[in-house]
Amino acid sequence: MTESSTQSTSQPTETQPPIDIESAVIGVLGGTGEQGRGLATRFADAGLNVIIGSRTAERATDVAREIGDAVRGMSNEDTAMASDIVIVAVPWEGHRELLESLATSLSGKIVVDCVNPLGFDKGGAFGLNVPEGSAAQQAQAALPNSVVVAAFHHISAKLLLDPEIVSLSGDVLVVGDDRPATDAIQTLAGKLTGMRGVYAGRLRNAGQVEAFTANLISMNRRYKGHAGVHITDID
Numbered sequence: 424m425t426e427s428s429t430q431s432t433s434q435p436t437e438t439q440p441p442i443d444i445e446s447a448v449i450g451v452l453g454g455t456g457e458q459g460r461g462l463a464t465r466f467a468d469a470g471l472n473v474i475i476g477s478r479t480a481e482r483a484t485d486v487a488r489e490i491g492d493a494v495r496g497m498s499n500e501d502t503a504m505a506s507d508i509v510i511v512a513v514p515w516e517g518h519r520e521l522l523e524s525l526a527t528s529l530s531g532k533i534v535v536d537c538v539n540p541l542g543f544d545k546g547g548a549f550g551l552n553v554p555e556g557s558a559a560q561q562a563q564a565a566l567p568n569s570v571v572v573a574a575f576h577h578i579s580a581k582l583l584l585d586p587e588i589v590s591l592s593g594d595v596l597v598v599g600d601d602r603p604a605t606d607a608i609q610t611l612a613g614k615l616t617g618m619r620g621v622y623a624g625r626l627r628n629a630g631q632v633e634a635f636t637a638n639l640i641s642m643n644r645r646y647k648g649h650a651g652v653h654i655t656d657i658d
């Protein structure tokens with residue numbers, strides 16, 4: 424088997440390097456929820472241009488106002504159109520439907536998926552079987568003209584939203600097939616004070632990154648914490 428034949432079969436659109444995070448508009452679909460609001464707050468604190476999206480524009484503007492003057496709120500569709508980089512922070516249950524509905528608006532954009540397809544039962548959290556392999560691969564299938572990157576799965580919204588925590592810690596695993604896009608999202612991850620973006624493989628390897636969140640949730644329950652990830656021995 425040749426090396427190329429072992430690589431992902433997805434054909435993401437190439438982006439033009441380099442991507443300037445400082446001047447990019449960062450949109451967050453589902454930005455009214457805990458994870459989206461946490462990321463939006465931290466990115467706005469870092470001086471980035473942030474829009475939060477919602478299924479209801481009014482809810483987005485209300486939550487944006489609570490976060491601060493630097494953040495705007497819009498419908499998910501307007502957020503997708505107005506942003507250069509769009510983070511998907513909605514529950515797994517609404518993931519495919521939302522992205523399919525926004526495929527045109529998200530065309531040509533970098534779409535960052537942080538969705539963890541998890542189930543919960545008496546034994547705790549567990550990774551769901553996703554027909555496409557992962558939420559990120561499902562996103563790429565729904566968005567053939569976007570560049571999908573997977574990141575921000577392992578940061579607890581509770582920590583992001585805690586104003587007492589000025590500096591976070593740990594690594595953000597960044598998965599994707601397009602080098603300029605994964606480089607840009609590593610830079611974006613580094614805007615979370617105390618954190619580092621680490622390239623962690625191609626999109627076909629997103630499934631275990633997403634499912635590992637079930638292990639972190641088990642750790643949280645046992646040790647009463649907000650466990651994250653720290654990769655050793657890389658610069």
Ligand SMILES: NC(=O)c1ccc[n+]([C@@H]2O[C@H](COP(=O)([O-])OP(=O)(O)OC[C@H]3O[C@@H](n4cnc5c(N)ncnc54)[C@H](OP(=O)(O)O)[C@@H]3O)[C@@H](O)[C@H]2O)c1
Pocket residue numbers: 452453454455456457458459476477478479482483511512513514515516517518521537538539540575576577578579580581
């Ligand atoms: N919470 C965490 O600590 C954490 C950490 C890492 C990753 N994640 C991932 O981030 C995603 C969001 O987590 P969350 O805790 O922020 O979730 P959430 O608060 O339950 O939902 C986020 C937002 O998504 C929108 N939404 C809800 N149902 C929807 C649907 N069926 N279709 C489209 N939009 C819908 C809602 O906004 P509107 O009603 O305003 O549209 C809601 O405020 C999840 O996939 C999760 O796996 C979460």
